[in-house]
Amino acid sequence: MKPSPQIQRVVERMSPGVLCRDGFLGLDTRALPEIIDADDSLVAAMGCSHGQIAAAMRPILDKAMACYGTPVKVGGDLLAVYREAMGRIPCPFGDGELLPKGEVELSDERRGQSVLFTPLSVHLIGEHGFYQGRPSRWRLEPDLLADILNLRDTRLASDGPPR
Template sequence: MIYPVHAEVEQQMRPGALSEQGFLGPTESVQSVLETDEQTLAKLGVTHVTIADRLETILLNVIQQKFTDLAGWFDRMTSFPNFDAPTIAPQFSLNNLPDLGSGYLVGKLHIFIKQWRGFQECPWGCPANSRLGSIDFLILNRETGESFTGPGLIVHLIREHHFFEGQQSPYRVDPAKAIRVLAL
């Protein structure tokens, strides 16, 4: 079920409004993005809640690891993902897996997070989530070599708004790819 999105909310998603890069491209329609992704999930038989819950569990696990190993914090820190400069993100594959000295492991998933000072705000105007709203992540499945990136706010956007961000946004999480990497 897709609810109509108010024009003001869509305006907040454009580049240069709530975020410099934008949740949507300059001209793409949030409604058509929502419809396409809804069809993809229906076809794959996975719900938004399943994806959001799994992602949230993984990211909270990483944040907990980070705070229980303060000495290793600096070593485990990376400069990616950085959606302001996406081209510097490493292209991991089965032949090019990162060493285990940086990032965090949750099962077979290797996660890298970048912490920002501010919180990303929901374009629908929901209260900010201080735990996840200030991080960006890269999740790599070390068994398949496939990875995807996204902002921490995506957990909320997927669960509450069924929104994976626009095709033209660097923040977008491709739902089919996320389902494969997370082995859902």
């Protein structure tokens, strides 16, 4: 099926060099709705939601951003550090959202895993269920996120969400 003009515009904005150097789709050969559907099924199968994942990421982002590059404990074995960048980036879905550039590296010291995300990634997950294409530096695997954020089976960590 031919993608709608609306989807085509979103895909154009996601191309490398339009809103950001790397774009949002990486080397993924799947169509955008296919990427979103696949991640939707994955998240549903884990018993959580995009909203829950974004809601768990947001306080980590806020806390890391408030510490300007100093690594900060964000609950359990999680350590977050924000690397600031100049300027803002609009949401490629064209909803008028404009978010600060910069990235958070979130590491789970116990598991030895880490993820890299941006203020825009949190918006893309929460509002659009979009984890970016793969392979790409910016792709966020929903199962890895759910593990690090302790969201599988809808049970939150026993010590509660990070503050």
